Amino acid sequence: MLNLNEQQKIRIGTCAWSFEDWRGAFFPPDLPPSHWLEAYARYFPAVEVDTTFYAAPSEDSARRWAELTPASFRFVCKLPREITHTCKLRDCASQLTAFLRALEPLAAKLQVILIQLPPSFTPKDGKPALRKFLSQLPRDFRFAIEFRHPGWHRPQIIGLLERYRICWVWADTS
Numbered sequence: 001m002l003n004l005n006e007q008q009k010i011r012i013g014t015c016a017w018s019f020e021d022w023r024g025a026f027f028p029p030d031l032p033p034s035h036w037l038e039a040y041a042r043y044f045p046a047v048e049v050d051t052t053f054y055a056a057p058s059e060d061s062a063r064r065w066a067e068l069t070p071a072s073f074r075f076v077c078k079l080p081r082e083i084t085h086t087c088k089l090r091d092c093a094s095q096l097t098a099f100l101r102a103l104e105p106l107a108a109k110l111q112v113i114l115i116q117l118p119p120s121f122t123p124k125d126g127k128p129a130l131r132k133f134l135s136q137l138p139r140d141f142r143f144a145i146e147f148r149h150p151g152w153h154r155p156q157i158i159g160l161l162e163r164y165r166i167c168w169v170w171a172d173t174s
Helices: 004-008 033-040 059-068 081-086 093-102 104-109 123-136 155-163
Strands: 046-049 074-078 110-116 143-146 167-169
Touching: 033 059, 059 104, 074 104, 081 093, 093 104, 104 110, 110 167, 123 155, 155 167
Parallel strands: 046 074, 074 110, 110 143, 143 167
Antiparallel strands: none
16 A cells, blocks of 8 residues: 555656657767666656557566666556557456566556557447456556547546546646
């Protein structure tokens, strides 16, 4: 269980740390990319790992990320698109288990796992899948969900997320 101070802390970070156009602007021009996360973590206390949307990290990568960052640093990892976009939260228990296992080396620094759903995931077709998926999520991880279809913005969905202690991510993309 998180203490109250941990829950109230606001952390600022970006959606990745390996932007080539940051070379020379944020990272020293001669700094090898293998040192970018360590340099990033000197200025920011958190990062969203966008690459996990495309594939689970290797155990070595996750362990290295943990080792290169200070104890107080936090990661937000996106659930893979295979689960959110391809399976649309249906019949994906084995993929979810494999993904969570891949994140084990980050356990102490994993702030939340982001479930970012596509705009095509609508309440009309997705409500039963969402209910079943949320009920199967392990309680030893924190999750947040971003709906990209406006039909989800309803009080009963807020209640569902509260029941499973899932944070609602509201992105203003206008």
